[in-house]
Structure formats: C-alpha cells, structure tokens
Amino acid sequence: MELLSEHRCFGGSQRFHRHASAQLGLPMRFALYLPPEPRALLVWLAGLTCTEETFTVKAGAQRLAAELGLALLMPDTSPRGAGVPGEAEAWDFGVGAGFYLDATREPWARHWRMESYLLDELIPLVQRETGLARVGLSGHSMGGHGALTLALRHPGRFRSLSAFAPIAAPMHCPWGRKAFAGYLGEDRAAWAAHDASELMKQQRTPPYPGGILIDQGLADRFLAEQLHPEAFEAACAAAGQPLSLRRHAGYDHGYHFIATFVDDHLRHHAAQLLSADPPRG
Numbered sequence: 066m067e068l069l070s071e072h073r074c075f076g077g078s079q080r081f082h083r084h085a086s087a088q089l090g091l092p093m094r095f096a097l098y099l100p101p102e103p104r105a106l107l108v109w110l111a112g113l114t115c116t117e118e119t120f121t122v123k124a125g126a127q128r129l130a131a132e133l134g135l136a137l138l139m140p141d142t143s144p145r146g147a148g149v150p151g152e153a154e155a156w157d158f159g160v161g162a163g164f165y166l167d168a169t170r171e172p173w174a175r176h177w178r179m180e181s182y183l184l185d186e187l188i189p190l191v192q193r194e195t196g197l198a199r200v201g202l203s204g205h206s207m208g209g210h211g212a213l214t215l216a217l218r219h220p221g222r223f224r225s226l227s228a229f230a231p232i233a234a235p236m237h238c239p240w241g242r243k244a245f246a247g248y249l250g251e252d253r254a255a256w257a258a259h260d261a262s263e264l265m266k267q268q269r270t271p272p273y274p275g276g277i278l279i280d281q282g283l284a285d286r287f288l289a290e291q292l293h294p295e296a297f298e299a300a301c302a303a304a305g306q307p308l309s310l311r312r313h314a315g316y317d318h319g320y321h322f323i324a325t326f327v328d329d330h331l332r333h334h335a336a337q338l339l340s341a342d343p344p345r346g
C-alpha cells in the first residue's frame with residue numbers, strides 16, 4: 066500500500082493509496098478514510114465514469130463516519146492503463162465501467178477482474194492493515210449493482226448492505242446488456258449470475274434479515290430505462306427479504322441526492338456492523 070497523500074479529516078485520516086494488483090496485473094488506486102477509533106469497515110462502490118475520489122470528495126460521509134467509528138474504503142471502478150483496444154471509447158464500457166465482475170470474454174478477461182480484485186485482494190488487504198473484521202457494502206448506480214450482486218454472490222462476507230439508485234435488473238436494461246455481452250458473451254445464464262434481481266429470486270432464506278436499504282430519486286433520468294428497482298423489490302418480497310426501498314420525489318441520480326441521505330446509510334450499516342460490539346473503555 067503506497068501512500069500517495071494523507072489529510073486530517075474530522076479527527077481521523079483521509080488517505081489515498083496505490084498498490085500493485087496481482088488480480089488485475091496493473092497498479093490500482095483506492096481511498097481509505099480512517100476515523101479516530103475504527104470499529105468496522107464500510108466499502109463503497111462508485112458508479113459509471115467515477116473513480117476512488119468521487120464518493121470521497123462529494124458525499125460528505127466522513128463527519129458521521131468519524132462519530133460512528135466506520136472506516137470507509139473507496140476502490141476505483143475499473144482497471145486503467147491496460148492498453149486494451151477500445152477500452153476508453155465508451156463511457157459505459159471499459160475504463161470507468163468495470164461492473165464489479167470477472168470478465169470471461171477476450172480481450173477483457175486478463176485485466177477486468179473486479180470481483181476477484183475486491184473479494185480476494187483489496188478488501189482482505191485493507192482488513193489486514195486495519196484489523197477490522199466486520200465489513201458492510203454499499204454503492205451507487207453501477208456500484209449499487211456491484212454491492213447487491215457481490216453481497217448475494219458471497220454469502221457471509223458482508224454483514225450489512227445498502228445502495229443508492231442501483232442498476233437492479235441489468236439483464237433488462239441497456240447498460241447491463243452492453244456490459245454483460247461485452248464482458249461475458251451471450252450466455253444469459255452467466256448474465257443471471259450477476260443480476261441482483263435474479264440472484265434474490267434464488268434465495269431460500271432472507272440473506273440480510275436485518276434489512277437492505279435502497280434510496281431512489283424519482284426525478285432520476287435513468288430510472289425507467291436503466292434501474293428497475295421494482296424488479297428487486299418484487300424479488301425481495303418473494304424471498305421474504307426485508308427491504309426499505311425509499312422513493313424520493315424531486316431527487317435525481319447525482320451526488321447531491323447521495324449527500325442528502327448518506328447519513329441514513331451510515332447509520333444503517335453501523336446498526337448492523339456494530340450490533341454485537343462489546344462495550345468500549
């Protein structure tokens with residue numbers, strides 16, 4: 066973990082790091098906020114075109130995270146500098162658009178391995194460095210898709226789950242179909258394995274009995290065509306999974322929306338991550 070910069074922030078430390086990723090075969094950057102007394106780790110997965118800086122700078126999460134004792138890990142959204150032909154030709158595929166899965170189709174399969182990178186490399190690395198065993202997962206848009214799918218694909222790895230405006234049924238929207246066809250090929254069974262609504266349909270018992278929190282703006286221009294939260298809502302109802310899907314009139318897809326409700330998400334995660342915490346002092 067090469068430390069690129071460090072900034073005092075609400076009594077804690079906002080850090081920016083770089084490390085050599087064995088999973089991706091490339092250097093990767095990430096941001097890490099350490100509160101004065103870290104008690105648990107919350108991972109935030111950002112959306113299309115974003116980087117490790119987006120949530121770190123725009124969400125305003127550090128103040129309450131410091132009070133709650135939540136360390137915040139903000140990875141980048143995709144590999145960069147791989148030199149794959151066409152990697153930067155579209156804003157919704159390639160660079161900035163890793164979709165938090167492991168590509169199986171060439172030429173993406175070598176470097177676009179964001180699921181293995183996060184689960185097998187980055188999160189364990191940060192846990193070793195911080196000593197934090199309890200981990201929650203959240204994200205926005207493409208990152209909301211990543212949060213929901215990774216949490217459902219890896220039961221027991223995360224103790225709490227939330228999302229803002231997630232791509233909740235990617236098999237049925239243009240962003241998802243483009244990403245899945247490009248990274249995974251045309252096998253729709255492989256697509257379903259990375260679709261949060263399809264994964265929730267397969268659950269026999271509620272994977273998050275403490276509840277999942279999702280916030281969705283009703284003035285979001287991507288809502289009708291790309292996001293489909295109603296599909297995930299129906300899947301949760303069928304599985305008996307407690308879900309708080311809050312719909313907000315007038316709010317759009319951007320970070321002003323996230324900044325408005327991020328404190329609710331931090332408290333949601335703290336309640337589940339720290340519920341069995343022993344008394345301090």
